[in-house]
Amino acid sequence: MKGTIRRSLVSLASVALVTAAPVRAEGPTSQDIAASATNTSAVLTNGMGPWGQRYSTLTQVNTATVKGLVPAFASSLGGEKQRGQESQPIVYDGTIYVTGSYSRLFAFDARTGEKKWEYNARxxxxxxxxxxxxxxxxxxxxDKIIFATLDAHLIALNRNTGKVIWNKTLADYQAGYSATAAPMIVKDMVIYGNSGGEFGIVGSVQARDVNTGELIWERPTIEGHVGTLRGQPNGMTxxxxxxxxxxxxxxxxxxxWLGGTYDPDSNLIFMGTGNPGPxxxxxxxxxxxxxSSTLAIDADTGVIKWHFQTTPHDGWDFDGVNEFIPFDATIGGKPMKLGAKADRNGYFFVLDRTNGKFVSASKFVMQTTWANGFNPKTGRPNYNDDxxxxxxxxxxxGKVVFSSPSFLGGKNWMPMAYSQQTGLFYIPSNDWGMDIWNExxxxxxxxxxxxxxxxxxPIAEDHIGALRAMDPTAGKIVWEYKNKAPLWGGVLTTAGGLVFTGTPEGYLKAFDAKTGQELWKFQTGSGVVGSPVTWQQDGEQYVAVMSGWGGAVPLWGGEVAKTFKDISQGGSLWVFKLPKG
Amino acid sequence: MSEPRSGGRLGRRALLGGLFGALGAAALLPQPLRAAPLARVRAEGRLRVGVYAENRPWSWSEGGVLRGIDVDLGKALAAALQVRAEVVEFYAGDDLAADLRNVVWRGGLLGFQPCDVMLHVPFDRQLMLDSDQVAIVAPYYREGFAILCGPDGGDCEAPPVQFRGKRLAAETATMSDAYLLGSFGGVLGAGVRHHTTGYGAMAALAGGQADVAMGTRAQAEAALHDFPAAGLRRRRGPIPALASPGWDVAMAVKDNSRTLGDALEAALAELATRGDLARLFAAHGVEWHAALAG
Incomplete structure (x- = not known):
């Protein structure tokens, strides 16, 4: 019923537009996207809203009903191209858009799972x-769906047909650049970072016109490089x-290489940066x-407003790309505009998002050998020099040291979630260490x-992966769920009191957000390393996730490989809902 | 970044050796085992040779044409096997294991076909132990380090610590870079200018953008050859406190391609004996040095 009303309103609006407004591509606007965290009928951004909290107010699927969750359909990406599916679905107007391994983009009917079109980057x-x-x-x-490709191109497709609207080169793949992150839309611009091999590249953030793909501003992340705004020099980093x-x-x-989050209030883009070389x-x-920092960048000009370095003078390959998620909380009786980041280096940082001031850093993994906490006055690590x-x-x-976390991180790329209901962050983390030496x-x-x-x-007998609930105001772990294999997928949390995440063993699991009790699981047939989402459609709440084992973890052998070496590859979109009636 | 292993290297080698040793009775063997890699190369009339992109003077692309010592060597090896050479370039991965995987034994994830042989593989014991999917064979050159000085670079024979204050050039993250950045308490570090290739660092001397450059012996000799009028000088004395004495450069074939590996070793020995190898290097200004392991 609600859905019907909304649809009629939409058609009225489009009729009005024909007469009143200039020709405009139909579909979500930048304003819709900025306000999308509360839009339960769609999933309009990576992170389910510009803040990237991955929190939904939907409650139909909840701690009482989740045990009845069943598949509505599964859609295969097909072909021989399987490997890691780290995509998060975008859902809009009856279509689910997912990217696949090997730089592919698919549109599936959100009601039937039938494929509408598929785009394979050449x-x-x-x-x-x-x-x-x-x-x-x-x-x-x-009218566009935009994604980046392994040869460092950014491509905008017509979201109804899959036909290319524009295709821009972000960087030279022959110089070692690539692109794997989800783009972000801010004020009719596509915001995109860069990625590449270990040696010689320099990080940057680009803002491009969403309609043409033309560069508006670029901000290098390393001091000494000069940014640009509309083709003119715009100050040194x-x-x-x-x-x-x-x-x-x-x-x-x-x-x-992981992209960022955006705070519409302060107009700041938050971007994490990778490790230094050599x-x-x-x-x-x-x-x-x-x-190894978080940068706050003015969305209009590309100027850095503040920075916070999580691993100064990194020596352990702790890159700092992890997502910085804005949230509001009261600390010491004072309501604050905050942001949080669970870093590769094993610490969970809370900063004042208006100025980057250090609030706290709390350990979220079993062991951090490289530092013993952070100095609250300076916001710098208390290094363990040995x-x-x-x-x-x-x-x-050089001297071999045993370091925990390993360079794959207390948390790697997989995004955490923040529940406005419980006030907790849910961190997909891993407990592992490494012997590391300079050759x-x-x-x-x-x-x-x-x-x-x-x-x-591994550093524990019974697990590598651990989903942990972190109280950001107290810096304490409230509960944890241990997983044998390393966790490599994103997290979703809902006002139904639930936390969803996938495991390499192939399960999508639901937990009680307050206690961590496992309430539901479903075997998807291959490892889950994607990020789940939820939305409401025709009065029913849906949950979707990609299945397909891969990513960086299987590239590493040794002791940790024992936990995942028998997992089969895959490539499917799974969609769940409660049975009707 | 090591791949999961499957069984001991020697064990498998010995087993394969035994199988192929019995190939005299090839007609009795099932078809897949009879298709030995050398026989397949001959049957296809083609040797696919993988060379690094942007690795002057060994292999680089100029106006769409591949040039360099490794390119010429690949052609000479194919000629010796009486097949056509298909020399293809590839971009280096983060380490040798990635290159061996992409170029020799598996192929690239995006469709790059494995090569019959990959050139410019260090003949290094640890690398062999770590790479049980390939056989590293036929070492063909002894690589080392060299320092060149520009016309205004001062005394090229001075102890390197006296290069302090000069503009020093090296390829990013190479041994030469580490030497200049880290030796003598790091006093030279602030003067190091980084280049994307070693040859580029040497060429910066000729262009007047550096006073002293450090790189490999082959890069230095090629630059001396390519910029005869630039007044470049080569340091004759040793480079003190260098961590590496140099290394042998070899080639890699798939672990089950021993017949091809043996044929390449025989062809290489013939090229060396006839003086063809030295001539091939000299055409690029580089003096051939036989591998120590040769």
């Missing part, structure tokens, strides 16, 4: 991706050589700004280069 066979062939999702705006020696800033790293930290004295991998001496490798010689490109050696090891 990729040259010369691309050798470092970290599997994943894609993490699309962005919707007007940081201060030249303030935290880098010589010209090492030119190849300093800091890739923004690995051997002894060769790059200084904090190496702005690597735990920094040593510099190589002559032909001998005097590692062969690359047929020659002798610098390198680092790693051996990843």
């Amino acid at each position: 990729l040259t066979d010369g691309i050798m991706p470092c970290c599997d062939v994943v894609n993490r999702g699309a962005a919707i705006h007007g 940081g201060k030249l050589n303030a935290s880098w020696q010589g010209d090492m800033w030119k190849t300093g790293g800091g890739a923004t 690995w051997n930290s002894h060769l790059r004295p200084g904090d190496n700004l702005y690597t 735990n920094r991998p040593g510099a190589p001496v002559g032909a001998e490798k 005097p010689i590692a062969y690359k490109k047929g020659a002798a280069y610098l390198g680092a050696g790693f051996t990843i090891r």
